[in-house]
């Protein structure tokens with residue numbers, strides 16, 4: 084069968100991503116999807132000055148970037164526009180105005196090319212992103228989805244066959260990283276910055292809460308941690324600055340202790356989900372999945388239990404177009420979705 088090429092456009096938050104994924108034998112073939120090319124632009128520098136994502140600036144920047152990134156992707160694949168068979172886009176969740184840019188671009192492009200379109204759930208993109216790694220997982224598996232907006236544990240039996248096992252009842256894990264980092268004056272996005280500072284600190288220096296750690300529940304709660312970090316930081320700042328360095332060591336210690344608290348809960352709940360389902364495979368996806376401490380602890384704990392852990396390639400942990408093109412391709416291949424020549428569109432911010 085002829086190959087099928089899916090163009091994916093991601094614009095749900097602060098990165099614009101475009102990618103081309105190929106099903107080498109078409110939808111009917113069993114051959115695994117291949118990433119032909121992808122291009123990404125992060126708006127981090129632009130939002131940094133504001134300490135967080137400014138929705139209108141995000142939308143306007145997606146508009147500026149989407150066509151150049153499309154050109155870059157096609158050039159990277161050595162293909163022309165007519166090589167695109169299906170156009171996929173992130174339909175939600177995310178910022179409404181930002182989603183409209185990628186969705187509008189996808190529908191306009193598909194209409195002009197007379198190709199079908201397919202809207203993809205952003206989290207399904209994250210969830211399936213490890214299938215683009217050199218060592219893709221096999222179904223079924225437990226998935227730990229940890230991003231800036233979501234923290235979920237899922238049982239995944241196949242494409243489109245997802246059962247929610249537990250999720251956060253308040254803040255997401257990425258949010259806990261970001262908010263703690265902001266209090267420590269580390270700017271945006273806080274996750275990577277806090278992780279860097281944590282390398283200089285002692286993870287046991289401060290006792291911070293691990294909410295919902297005990298018991299059989301697979302739900303998470305991170306709101307209390309934020310308050311504890313705030314209280315601890317106030318104590319540190321009120322103390323005498325004997326070294327004259329603005330309490331640098333204490334701040335690093337607090338960063339390390341915060342990371343340790345978040346990671347410990349994520350690891351414990353993942354192990355509990357594996358135990359409850361009896362599954363021996365874990366997939367970790369979403370931005371927080373890039374965290375080194377999380378990876379090291381999960382790897383060590385899972386090795387002892389004979390569990391294989393799969394991660395997306397590091398550069399595909401945070402938002403990108405490749406995971407959107409991939410999710411669309413895998414949905415089409417598994418018969419879980421149909422792309423349509425229907426160009427009136429809407430988005431699903433929540």
Ligand code: KG4
Nearest residue numbers: 230231232257274275370371373374401402
């Ligand atoms: O998946 P993602 O790119 O966007 C959402 O869909 O939310 O995740 C972004 C989140 C942010 O909260 C960011 O701080 C966090 O992932 N993050 C990290 C790391 N890299 C990104 N958190 C901890 N350690 C990291 N190395």
Ligand code: ZN
Nearest residue numbers: 209230401402
């Ligand atoms: Zn995301």
